[in-house]
Structure formats: C-alpha cells, structure tokens
Amino acid sequence: MPVDTTPGPAGPDASGLPPGSSSRGRRGRGRHAAPSRANRTWLIVIGIVVMCLAGAGVALAMTSGKKKGTSSSVSVASSTSTTAPPGVCPLTGAPPPGGGSVPERSALAIKVDNYPQARPQSGIDKADIVFEEPVEGRITRLVAVFQCQTPALVGDIRSARAPDVPISDLLSHPLFVHVGGIAPVLALVKSANLTDVDLYYLGSLTQQPAGRVAPYDIYTSPAAVWAAYPTAATPPAPVFTYSSSPVGGTPAATAHIPFSSTNDNTWTWNAGTDTWALAFSGEPATVSSGAQIATSNVVIMTVSVTYGPWVENEEGGLEVQAQMTGSGPVTVLRNGQQITGTWSRPSLGSPMTLTSSTGQVIALNPGQTWVEIVPNYVTVTITPPASTTTSTSSAH
Numbered sequence: 225m226p227v228d229t230t231p232g233p234a235g236p237d238a239s240g241l242p243p244g245s246s247s248r249g250r251r252g253r254g255r256h257a258a259p260s261r262a263n264r265t266w267l268i269v270i271g272i273v274v275m276c277l278a279g280a281g282v283a284l285a286m287t288s289g290k291k292k293g294t295s296s297s298v299s300v301a302s303s304t305s306t307t308a309p310p311g312v313c314p315l316t317g318a319p320p321p322g323g324g325s326v327p328e329r330s331a332l333a334i335k336v337d338n339y340p341q342a343r344p345q346s347g348i349d350k351a352d353i354v355f356e357e358p359v360e361g362r363i364t365r366l367v368a369v370f371q372c373q374t375p376a377l378v379g380d381i382r383s384a385r386a387p388d389v390p391i392s393d394l395l396s397h398p399l400f401v402h403v404g405g406i407a408p409v410l411a412l413v414k415s416a417n418l419t420d421v422d423l424y425y426l427g428s429l430t431q432q433p434a435g436r437v438a439p440y441d442i443y444t445s446p447a448a449v450w451a452a453y454p455t456a457a458t459p460p461a462p463v464f465t466y467s468s469s470p471v472g473g474t475p476a477a478t479a480h481i482p483f484s485s486t487n488d489n490t491w492t493w494n495a496g497t498d499t500w501a502l503a504f505s506g507e508p509a510t511v512s513s514g515a516q517i518a519t520s521n522v523v524i525m526t527v528s529v530t531y532g533p534w535v536e537n538e539e540g541g542l543e544v545q546a547q548m549t550g551s552g553p554v555t556v557l558r559n560g561q562q563i564t565g566t567w568s569r570p571s572l573g574s575p576m577t578l579t580s581s582t583g584q585v586i587a588l589n590p591g592q593t594w595v596e597i598v599p600n601y602v603t604v605t606i607t608p609p610a611s612t613t614t615s616t617s618s619a620h
Contacts, residue, residue, distance in 0.1 A: 306461050313372035314459050315352035317466025318590035320372050327372060330456035331398035332446055333391070333418070336366040337382045340486055342440045343504070346433075346512040347375035353463065354519075355595045357387040358529055360541035362484035367391050369398070370446050371460060377431065379443030381423060384409050385536075387597065390548035392418040393572045396460035399453055401429075403442050408534045409543065417573075419456060421449060428452075463576065464523075467587035471580050473561035478607040479522060481596055489596070491522050493560045500557055502594070520591030522557040523578070525567050529599035546597055554578055555606065558589040562606050 308314035313326055320326055331352075336345055338356065348354055351368040359365050367388060368378060384405035389412050392400050400418040404410070413420050423430050423442060429452060431443045450456065479500075481489040489509075491500040499518035502509040509517045531542035554567040556578060565580040578586040598604060 308459070308462050312590075313352060314462045315369060315371050316591055316593070317462070317464070317588065326459060327374075328457050328459065329371065329450050330419075330453075330458055331395040331460040332370045332449060333388075333395055333398045333400045334368050334370070334378050334444070334446070335382055335384060335388065335400075335402040336368050336378065337380050337440060338364050338366050338487060339440075340504070342380050342382075344510045344512045344514075345379065346443065347378035347446070349511045349513075349515060349517060350375040351592065353593045353595060355391050355597060356489075357385065357391065357544075357597045358483060358546065358599050359385050359387075359544050360531075360536045362487070364483050364487045369395060374446050374450075376445065376447075377433065377443050378446060379431075379433075380436065380440045381442045381444060382439075384413050386412060386543055387546040387548065389413065389416045389418075390546070390572055391597075392416055394463050394576060396458070398460065399449060399456050401444060401449060406534060406536060406543070419453060421453070426452075461575070464521075464578065464593065465585055465587045466590045468590060469587075470559050470561060470589065471563050471584050471586055472582075473556075473558075473563035475560060475609050476557060476562040476606050477560075477609045479524065479555075479557055479562075480605045480607070481524065481598060481602065483598075483602060491557060491594075493557075494518065495560060498559065498589075499591075500594075519594045520558065521588040521593040523588070523593060523595045524555040524557070524604055525595065525597050526553040526600050526604075527597055528552070529601070546599075548572075548597070549574075552600070554586075555604070556586050556588065560609075 308317070308326070311319055311326065313320055315331065336348060338345075345366075348366065348368045350370065350373040352371050352373070353369040355367040355369070356364050357367065365382060365385065370378075381401060381403050384400075384402040386409055388400065388402070392398055393416065395418075397417050397419065399421050400413065400416075401421040401423065402413075404422065404424045405413065421429070423444060429444050429448055431445065432441045433443055436443075477493050479491045483489065485505075488505045490503045490506070492503065494501050497518060499520055500522050502517040502519075511517060528547040530545045530547075532545075534543040535541070536543045549569050549571055551566050551568040554565055556563045556565075563580055563586050565578060565586055567576055567578055569576040580586050
C-alpha cells in the first residue's frame with residue numbers, strides 16, 4: 225500500500241484546518257481553529273489518559289446500554305444480505321448508472337463539510353449513500369460514500385469526528401478519507417474497521433480547486449484514491465434492503481429537520497423525478513454544477529447524543545458521541561410516502577436493520593440514499609400533501 229508522507233498544500237493541523245484559519249463561536253456559527261500549543265498539550269494528555277478509559281467507555285457506550293430515545297432490547301429480522309444480486313450496486317440496489325458492470329472495489333467514505341461557507345460541495349450528488357451526522361455546535365458534516373460512481377472531484381474535505389466510526393463499520397472496511405482530527409478521535413479511527421486515508425499526510429491525493437479558500441479548499445479525486453489502494457478491491461455488503469415495491473406507508477410531501485440555523489434541512493417530494501429534493505433554510509441545496517441535491521430515499525434515524533469527554537476546538541465545543549447501536553425510531557421517505565418504524569443494530573459489527581411498525585422489513589427504493597442521523601432533541605416534522613387532512617409531527 226503506497227504511503228505519501230508529504231503534507232497536502234496548506235496542510236491542516238490536528239483539527240483538520242489549514243494553518244491560520246479562523247474560528248468563530250460554537251453556536252452553529254463557527255469553524256474549528258488550530259489548537260494553541262497549550263491546548264495541543266492538553267489534548268495529548270487527554271489522548272493518553274482518557275483514551276485508555278474513555279476510549280473503551282465510548283466504544284461500550286456505542287455498543288450497549290439504553291439511552292433516552294433508544295432501546296437495546298429490540299430484536300428484528302436482518303434486512304441486510306452479505307452480497308448484492310449480480311449486476312446490482314451493493315449500496316444502491318440499482319444497476320450502475322450508464323450500464324456496465326459493478327466495480328470491483330471497496331466503498332470510499334469521504335468526510336465532507338456542510339457549513340454554509342463550504343457550499344456548494346462537489347461530487348456528493350454521485351454518492352451511493354450520504355450520511356449527515358451531528359457535530360459540535362449543532363452543525364452537521366457529511367460522510368459521502370462512493371462505490372458505483374466516480375465523480376471527478378469530491379470536497380471540501382474536513383477532519384474526522386467520533387460518529388465516523390460507527391458509520392464506517394456499516395461499510396465492510398471502507399477507505400475513509402479525512403483531513404486530520406483531534407488525538408482521541410484519530411485513535412478511534414486508527415482502531416476502527418476501515419483503512420485510514422488521512423490527507424494531511426497524503427499530499428499527492430490532495431487537490432485545491434481555483435476559487436476555494438481555506439479552510440474550504442481541500443478536495444480529492446476518488447479515482448486517485450482507489451488507484452492508490454489497489455488491494456481495496458472487495459465490494460461492500462449491502463447496508464439496506466431494496467425493492468421497487470414499497471412497504472405500505474402514508475403520503476408525505478415534505479420533511480423538516482432543523483439541526484440548527486445553519487443546517488436547517490427540508491426535503492420535498494418531486495413526483496416528476498421520483499426523488500426527494502433538499503433545501504437549506506428554504507433555498508435549494510445545490511452542488512458545484514448547479515444541480516439541486518436530490519435522492520431516492522431519505523432515512524431519518526433518531527439517535528441519542530451526548531457531548532464530550534473531549535474538547536473539539538478552542539471555544540470549548542465538545543465532541544459529539546452518537547448512539548448508533550441498540551435501536552430507535554426511524555422514518556423512511558420513498559416514493560412520496562413515509563414509513564415509520566424502528567432501526568436496530570445490536571453492535572458495531574452488526575448490520576443495521578429497518579423494521580416497520582407492522583413488523584416488516586422496510587425496503588428502500590433502488591437508487592441513492594441520504595441518511596439523516598438526528599439527535600433525539602431535534603423535532604422532525606413530516607407534512608402530508610395538501611389534499612391530505614392530517615399532519616404528522618414526530619419529536620426526536
């Protein structure tokens with residue numbers, strides 16, 4: 225496996241930001257400034273002392289125990305096969321776009337920024353699955369997962385966070401691309417079921433497109449990453465079950481997920497394209513090509529979230545720990561309908577299952593999927609079509 229130890233252009237520090245980048249507050253407005261020398265020393269102490277205790281404790285917290293809004297006692301039938309049918313992309317349940325065979329390569333999970341100044345992002349419209357995760361300051365970041373498609377460029381790319389580990393564990397040992405991170409999180413990444421591709425040390429895999437400024441200027445080519453890791457040649461197991469025939473649901477027109485003022489998401493059903501289109505604060509969410517972000521499925525998972533024990537930035541923002549084992553409420557949006565039920569995952573090494581309130585496996589519409597990992601203190605509102613007289617609001 226080739227390793228390029230040349231730092232990328234304007235190489236990020238341990239927080240994942242290029243040197244000299246600024247930081248604003250932690251209430252959804254700010255970014256993550258380079259830690260001071262004192263803070264670095266303090267983080268190293270935490271890395272040594274806490275990782276021995278909290279590292280195991282966090283792993284235990286992510287794999288066992290009951291949290292508010294979740295239960296670890298639900299048992300459901302597995303909805304995940306170990307292999308996809310021939311000719312079908314494992315992470316979409318659909319044939320490769322444009323025809324051809326399914327690529328013989330691992331999943332590629334890329335950590336993408338989702339702060340307003342980072343938008344529009346590049347390449348995420350070609351992802352098989354996008355996971356949106358909560359991070360400090362009630363903002364969100366993305367883990368864009370590629371296997372069947374190869375966009376020219378993906379970014380901008382930022383530092384790792386603790387929820388990346390349980391996400392990556394669903395992807396059958398993916399290549400995980402990020403730019404740095406604080407010491408305790410990097411230790412979690414190093415011990416996780418993935419191949420760590422830290423662009424801080426891989427300058428040859430880093431690109432900086434014209435017109436982008438730090439800290440929103442770190443990009444990569446998926447083709448180059450796969451080429452650099454030729455042994456990553458095993459397609460992942462499916463994460464979800466797919467079927468063109470949906471489990472019975474109820475009509476839905478929009479879903480509002482107010483993570484924060486800077487990450488205020490609304491998904492709107494478009495019957496003409498058979499997709500859900502995304503808007504941020506009422507404005508269409510687009511990629512760099514100008515196309516609006518749209519997906520065949522939206523999976524809204526309610527998870528328990530805690531903060532700490534690690535400080536993520538100089539403003540005191542605490543690292544988010546998302547409880548992605550056990551079980552909790554789920555709403556699946558597909559084909560203009562909402563299907564409610566339960567997500568379940570006994571341990572990090574187990575597949576995730578989606579079960580409807582009637583006990584059936586929830587199958588997704590073949591195609592791309594956006595997974596919303598929603599803290600249980602965020603209220604998600606599902607609005608029915610205008611012709612429907614009832615409305616649904618679910619507190620998370």
